[in-house]
Structure formats: C-alpha cells, structure tokens
Amino acid sequence: MNKYYMGIDIGSISTKGVIIDCDGNIIAKDYLWTEGNPINAVKKLVQSLYSSVGNINVVSVGTTGSARYLIGKILNASVIKNEITAHAIGTMSRVKDVKTIIEIGGQDSKIILIDNGVVVDYAMNTICAAGTGAFLSSQAKRLGVNIEEFGSIAKKSTNSPKLSARCSVFAESDLVHKLQMGYKKEDVIKGLCDSVVLNYLNNVGKGKKIKAPIVFQGGVSKNIGVKESFEKELNSEVIVLEDSHLMGALGIALIAKMSKIEKKFDFNIKDFNFITKGHECSKCANNCEVVQIFKDRELIDTYGNKCERGKIVS
Amino acid sequence: MIVGIPRALYYHSYSYLWKTFFDNLKVEYIISPKTNKDILKKGKILSTDETCLPAKIYLGHIDYLKDKCDYVLVPRYLGVDKINLSCIKFNSMYDIVKNTFKNIKTIDYNIDYIKGCKIKNEFIKMGKKLGFKSNVASEAFDKSYKEFNNYRMHEFELQESKVVNSELKKVLILSHSYNIEDEMIGKKISNILISNDIEVILSSKFISNEDKSTNISKTLYWDSSRQILNSLEYYKNRVDGIILLTSFPCGNDCLVNELIIRKLKNYKIVNIVIDEVNASAGLVTRLESFIDIINGITI
CATH class of the missing domain: 3.40.50 (Rossmann fold)
Structure with missing residues (x-):
C-alpha cells in the first residue's frame, strides 16, 4: 500500500493543509479561514482533503503554525515543528537554490536566509504587527474594497503617494488624509502596498543581506501590488510560487516524511467532538495557563503546565 | 533581627x-x-x-x-x-x-x-x-x-568542563546575570534549550582579570556589558550558537547587541527580547527555529 503524509499549517488567519505522496508531490490541498476556531477549521480541512482523495493510507501527520501544539495533539501528529523551519523546507523543495524567503502572513512576518540548503538566519516581527495581512485587510474594509482585488487595483496606479511606513496606525491616518486630499483610490492602495514593503524591510529585514533568488510567500504574496513593490525596492526579481500559501504545510509534510515516525492517521477524526478548556492554574504563584483537550468528553491531553501540580487527570 | x-x-x-x-x-x-x-x-x-x-x-x-x-x-x-x-x-x-x-x-x-x-x-x-x-x-x-571568590571560580570551572566535555550542541546565552538567572527572563529560555538537548553556557559564569572587551569597543562604560563582551571573546569559537538576551527596553543592550551583531560575522546569533507580556508562543517559535539552524536541518 502506498504511503502518504499530511501537513497542516494552522495560522492565525488561515488554515492550510496538504497530502503528499512518497515523492513529495501534492495530491490534495486546501486552504480555509481559521476564524478563531482552529479545531473546527482543521475538522473542515480534514473533511475537504478526505472528499478529494478518499480514505488513503496516511502514515504520518505534521503540524506547524501558531496552533501547532493544540492541533498536533488532536491529530496525534508525528512532528510538531515551528513554522520557520517548515517554510524553509517547503520552499527549498520547490526552489532548490533559494537564498531569501520573505514571508508575510496574517499576523506575523518573517525573513529566512538560506545558504547552501541550510537555514542560517531568520528574523520575525516582534510586538508590532504593522504591515501584515491583518493590517491590509482592515484597510481594505475601510476603503470598501475586497482584499482579493487589492493587488489588481494597485496595478492600475500611476502615481502612488508616500504613506508613513513606520507604524500602521500612523499609516492609517496618513491614508485618510491622502484620500481627503483627493488622491485616487488605486493610488492610495498602491501607496499602502509600498508602505507594507518599506515597513517590512525596515523592521524584519533590518540589517539582513537580501540575496536573490528571493521567494515571497504567505497570504500577502497573493497580492500582486506588494510583490511589485518588493521588486522595485529590492531591484531584483521576486518569485511567488503558485502554491506560495501552502509552503508551510508542504514543508511540515516533508518533515513528517523525513522523521520516519509513523502513526496511522484516521480520517474519522472529523466526526469526533473536541472541546478545549483553558484556565489559570492557582496551585502556585506561576499561574500557568493550562489547556485541557477533550475528545468526546474524554480528556486526551493537558498542556501549558510547568509542573505536575498543574496536570489535571480527570 | x-x-x-x-x-x-x-x-x-x-x-x-x-x-x-x-x-x-x-x-x-x-x-x-x-x-x-x-x-x-x-x-x-x-x-x-x-x-x-x-x-x-x-x-x-x-x-x-x-x-x-x-x-x-x-x-x-x-x-x-x-x-x-x-x-x-x-x-x-x-x-x-x-x-x-x-x-x-x-x-x-x-x-x-x-x-x-x-x-x-x-x-x-x-x-x-x-x-x-x-x-x-x-x-x-x-x-x-574569600569564599565568594572560590565559589565563583568553582562555578566557572564547572562550566569550563561542560564546554570541553559535553557532546551536546552548545549555546551561549549572552546577557546580564540579572536577566540570565531570573525565573521569568533567562530561566524560561534555558529551560526551553535544555528540553531540546542543548548544553547551555552562561556568560554570567565567566570570570577573568583580563579585559578583552576592547576588541569590540574601547569606550564602553558599563561593567556588566564589559563582562558580556569578555565572555563573548572567551566562548565565541567554542559554542555552536549565541543568544543575545535582552529585557525590554534596555538602552545599554540596544547599543552593545548591535555592536556585537555588526562586528561578529559568520556566527550564528539570535537576538531575543523579553518583555512583561507573558505569551511564550513567539519565544518558543524563535528558539526552536534557532535550534533547527544550529542542527542544520535540511532536505
């Protein structure tokens, strides 16, 4: 029987999943909104993957993204790994000689530098979420545009105004000001794309040597306006792969395959009822945030506790 | 009393x-x-x-x-x-x-x-x-x-034997002792590293009478920052990676860490800033990725 591997990347905004075969080809994929409920999103995702390939022999599951622990426990994953490594591995499987990965997601942005197939350096945005997907989609709402059309509208612009790139709160007031001054909507949208790029290069990319080939991914890479701003600013071609939003999921599926840890995956997971309970443990001054996961009322795991006292057994 | x-x-x-x-x-x-x-x-x-x-x-x-x-x-x-x-x-x-x-x-x-x-x-x-x-x-x-000096010497030698003998990958945490030893700052980081099978080397355990910090800067005022630079000079070629640990918003570290990053080429360095916000998800992601870099994960 052929072996298949599943990779799931649960981000703050969207949940991505792929199933690959032994040669690393994607045979099923999907992408949907997390909507603040990672468990439901993953159940829907598993359902969707199931309906496209049927009950195949998935021997190993990997999870990545900000909800990787929670979902990893629920799916009984073989590997639970950070998104930086997952993205690097996924991208390297497609663009062998990639040197720089620019990743802008829903709430965070990263830069990953690769040398000879090994990750050598990375940076992540810190407490500031300026210039990420969440910022762009809230601005799209303000302008009454669909976020999916953002890029194509920006393309029409001939003369983009300079918007503050330091902080998205100031960028927003700048944007209103420019609109009131009479700039066209497409110009302001292009200006926003530019400010996302400048913000990224000044914060996340600060002090890093960005060398070609450059691959741009994460949800924002689907925005052609931002891609073009990057190309103009970096003076170099920026590659956006067709499945650019799936690189994390692909990477973690490959890592699951490489791990050689096999745990049979059952698609009927979608029919179970999972509940999580979070509370602050009060047994000592650490006040750990403990999360319990129940599968059909049966406790399957507790995490977040620093010590045994925080572990609740029943 | x-x-x-x-x-x-x-x-x-x-x-x-x-x-x-x-x-x-x-x-x-x-x-x-x-x-x-x-x-x-x-x-x-x-x-x-x-x-x-x-x-x-x-x-x-x-x-x-x-x-x-x-x-x-x-x-x-x-x-x-x-x-x-x-x-x-x-x-x-x-x-x-x-x-x-x-x-x-x-x-x-x-x-x-x-x-x-x-x-x-x-x-x-x-x-x-x-x-x-x-x-x-x-x-x-x-x-x-006298006992205090003996104790410090003992701690230093203990660490030295770790650097020499440990088979594990070694990471130097470069910071002030009040960051490294604090339960809610440095200990969090050490614990994550240790649970990932990393030998943790602490800059605060280093002692020396010689001042080699001038290799990096001749005009640094703060003795605690000098301690950091001295231990960096001593350990940098004997560890697999370096973590610059700062607590927010430290002015001295802003300057010194930037200096270190600019002057040290071809070392694996990551800058970690800890603030009073307690979410550790971002911290774990950063450290795990750094550990992957040290281990040289590839396809």
Whole structure:
C-alpha cells in the first residue's frame, strides 16, 4: 500500500493543509479561514482533503503554525515543528537554490536566509504587527474594497503617494488624509502596498543581506501590488510560487516524511467532538495557563503546565 | 533581627557573598521567592511604565519583603571607577526604593568611585549598623569574600568542563546575570534549550582579570556589558550558537547587541527580547527555529 503524509499549517488567519505522496508531490490541498476556531477549521480541512482523495493510507501527520501544539495533539501528529523551519523546507523543495524567503502572513512576518540548503538566519516581527495581512485587510474594509482585488487595483496606479511606513496606525491616518486630499483610490492602495514593503524591510529585514533568488510567500504574496513593490525596492526579481500559501504545510509534510515516525492517521477524526478548556492554574504563584483537550468528553491531553501540580487527570 | 534579601538585580551576582557574610555574622535573613507573576504584577504597578523589566521585578521583590523583615538589603552601586559603571537606572535604584516605599528600613552599602568607597569598608559599615564591632565585621567580610571568590571560580570551572566535555550542541546565552538567572527572563529560555538537548553556557559564569572587551569597543562604560563582551571573546569559537538576551527596553543592550551583531560575522546569533507580556508562543517559535539552524536541518 502506498504511503502518504499530511501537513497542516494552522495560522492565525488561515488554515492550510496538504497530502503528499512518497515523492513529495501534492495530491490534495486546501486552504480555509481559521476564524478563531482552529479545531473546527482543521475538522473542515480534514473533511475537504478526505472528499478529494478518499480514505488513503496516511502514515504520518505534521503540524506547524501558531496552533501547532493544540492541533498536533488532536491529530496525534508525528512532528510538531515551528513554522520557520517548515517554510524553509517547503520552499527549498520547490526552489532548490533559494537564498531569501520573505514571508508575510496574517499576523506575523518573517525573513529566512538560506545558504547552501541550510537555514542560517531568520528574523520575525516582534510586538508590532504593522504591515501584515491583518493590517491590509482592515484597510481594505475601510476603503470598501475586497482584499482579493487589492493587488489588481494597485496595478492600475500611476502615481502612488508616500504613506508613513513606520507604524500602521500612523499609516492609517496618513491614508485618510491622502484620500481627503483627493488622491485616487488605486493610488492610495498602491501607496499602502509600498508602505507594507518599506515597513517590512525596515523592521524584519533590518540589517539582513537580501540575496536573490528571493521567494515571497504567505497570504500577502497573493497580492500582486506588494510583490511589485518588493521588486522595485529590492531591484531584483521576486518569485511567488503558485502554491506560495501552502509552503508551510508542504514543508511540515516533508518533515513528517523525513522523521520516519509513523502513526496511522484516521480520517474519522472529523466526526469526533473536541472541546478545549483553558484556565489559570492557582496551585502556585506561576499561574500557568493550562489547556485541557477533550475528545468526546474524554480528556486526551493537558498542556501549558510547568509542573505536575498543574496536570489535571480527570 | 531579620534581613530581607530581594532575589533580583545584584542578587544574581552577589548572593553568595551576602549570604556568607550574614552567615558568618550569624544574622538571620530571608530571601524573596523566585520571581513569579504576583511579584511581577506588583513591580509593574509600583514602577513607571518606562522602566525596564528587571527594575520592575526588583521593586516587586522589595514589596514582597517590606513587611516580612527588619531591614531590606538595598545596595547602591555606581561603579568602581570612571569606566566601569552601572547602568544609570540601577544606579538610581536605591533612591527609587527609598521614594517608592516610604518608611522602609534598609541596610545598604554604597560602591561609588567618586566618594572612594571600597567594598570592604562598606561591608564593615553595614556590619556596624547591624550592631557588630568593626573588627568582627571586617573578619566576617574577609572570610566571606574569600569564599565568594572560590565559589565563583568553582562555578566557572564547572562550566569550563561542560564546554570541553559535553557532546551536546552548545549555546551561549549572552546577557546580564540579572536577566540570565531570573525565573521569568533567562530561566524560561534555558529551560526551553535544555528540553531540546542543548548544553547551555552562561556568560554570567565567566570570570577573568583580563579585559578583552576592547576588541569590540574601547569606550564602553558599563561593567556588566564589559563582562558580556569578555565572555563573548572567551566562548565565541567554542559554542555552536549565541543568544543575545535582552529585557525590554534596555538602552545599554540596544547599543552593545548591535555592536556585537555588526562586528561578529559568520556566527550564528539570535537576538531575543523579553518583555512583561507573558505569551511564550513567539519565544518558543524563535528558539526552536534557532535550534533547527544550529542542527542544520535540511532536505
């Protein structure tokens, strides 16, 4: 029987999943909104993957993204790994000689530098979420545009105004000001794309040597306006792969395959009822945030506790 | 009579000296617990929002001790000479404590090169305040200072044998002792590294009489930053990766870490900033990725 591997990347905004075969080809994929409920999103995702390939022999599951622990426990994953490594591995499987990965997601942005197939350096945005997907989609709402059309509208612009790139709160007031001054909507949208790029290069990319080939991914890479701003600013071609939003999921599926840890995956997971309970443990001054996961009322795991006292057994 | 020792700031460098000094004088003392959420919360309320995390934590510890002992030990530390100074915020800590907690009873010593204060004289003064004759205090100090130096040497040698003998990948945590040893700053990081099978090497355990920090900067004032640069010179080629650990918003580290990153090429370095926000998800992601980099994961 052929072996298949599943990779799931649960981000703050969207949940991505792929199933690959032994040669690393994607045979099923999907992408949907997390909507603040990672468990439901993953159940829907598993359902969707199931309906496209049927009950195949998935021997190993990997999870990545900000909800990787929670979902990893629920799916009984073989590997639970950070998104930086997952993205690097996924991208390297497609663009062998990639040197720089620019990743802008829903709430965070990263830069990953690769040398000879090994990750050598990375940076992540810190407490500031300026210039990420969440910022762009809230601005799209303000302008009454669909976020999916953002890029194509920006393309029409001939003369983009300079918007503050330091902080998205100031960028927003700048944007209103420019609109009131009479700039066209497409110009302001292009200006926003530019400010996302400048913000990224000044914060996340600060002090890093960005060398070609450059691959741009994460949800924002689907925005052609931002891609073009990057190309103009970096003076170099920026590659956006067709499945650019799936690189994390692909990477973690490959890592699951490489791990050689096999745990049979059952698609009927979608029919179970999972509940999580979070509370602050009060047994000592650490006040750990403990999360319990129940599968059909049966406790399957507790995490977040620093010590045994925080572990609740029943 | 009970002396309260706050488990914060200088404690992480001098605790052994303090404890042996009080032991030798047979003075009873209590030590505040490891930093926890309550202490941090109290410290945050007592501090202005611009102060750094270790300073906030310090006030939290003082608050814990203030009603539980007769005197709280609050040293003032300006520096031993013109080019070995403490951070300006910590220099003012003594006055901040006096102003924040009205009527607090402290015992203190003052290391201030301008007034020519020598550490031994200061400890003798402290002994006098606790009711001991100067020869008794002097004797106690000599004894404990010797033990203190032996202890530091012992710690350093212990670490040295780890560097030489350990088969694991080694990561140097480069930071001030009050960051490295604090339960809510450095310990969090050490624990994550250790659970990922990494040998943790601490810059605070390094001792040397030679000053090699001038290789990186000739004009650095802060002795704690010099300690960091000296240990960097000593360990940098013997570890697999370096973590620059800063607590938000440290002015000295802003400068020194940037210097280190610019001057050190071809080393695996990551800059980790810890603030009072307690979410550890981002921290875990950063550290795990760094560990992957050290392990050279590839396809």
